[in-house]
Amino acid sequence: MSKKNLVLVDAGWFVGRNARHWSPKGGMKRAHRKWIIRQKKPNPYMFVKACRKIVFNDFQYLDLRMTQLKVSPKFGNSEVIVCYDGINARQRRGLISSAYKGNRAILTDSATYDAESYVIHDLREDFQKWSINPMHPRHGWTGLYDDYKEADDLIAEKVLEAFENPEIENIVIFTGDSDIHQLYAWDLPAGKTLRISNVQNIIKPTDIETNNKIKMSQFVDWKSLTGDTTDNIVSIPGLGPVKAAKLINEFGSLDNIPAEKFIRYRVEKDYGYFWKSLESKKRDLLSVEEYASISSLIPEDLFQQVDYGSLIQANRVMIRLPFEMPESLTTD
16 A cells, blocks of 8 residues: 555635635625625525635645645545644743734724734634535545644644654645744654645745755744744844844854844934934834944943843744743643
């Protein structure tokens, strides 16, 4: 019997598709206008039928990509697992950063976002509305769900299991989340392959290294420095991907970077020419090097030191997969 293929799908892709379908020109929006809004007698049956067809088109598109990679279930030797975000999945990382994924929150006017208590919408309910079983959405596909885990954590755990399973030879992941790229740095067992696709294209580890000027083994440390705007994980002001790569390459890893590289200085009041960029609000912090070049000329009491070291370490905990709760945050 031939070795099996494991296909892991981040259900977050369907969240993006759903947003597109409900956009002003999207298929579900048009179906809603046609069968619900414009009808003298609304026809919910035809509306659900139209939406169900739209979702199945998404399934078929994914299956087309699987077919091109020779891992479609129709070949008889592939298992497809759709991994969903748990409704409480943000809460564990929310213990580290209350702002985690706050940019994606849907709140009432009076509500205040806190990732530690935030409950997300369950995508499986959307599938159920269209009479689709989210845990068996298509022949050969199954669903995987945990109330307190995100899809990328589930994917990482399944990859680790596949590494230990001699029956699985090829692993393919479909996701738009770049955090998953760190899996390329894992020790791949002999005889196995791992591919990550953004659905349109395979993302190769060599491309990641070339584009970001880092080694895959440095990916998590590099991303901990750059932050992640998608997940509302903030970085050090003035430290973008290029400067982060230079730091990582100079010192080898996050742990070897001198503490002063994580320090910035906030100016307590305006001070002439030196503060043009600050006065124009292009930025409000100085790097260690900038501070050193002028500190002898400016009274120290004009500056407030801001240390981002603990924030960067927290970023690494949140970014690394699969997520593990720090012992300091666990309860008996």
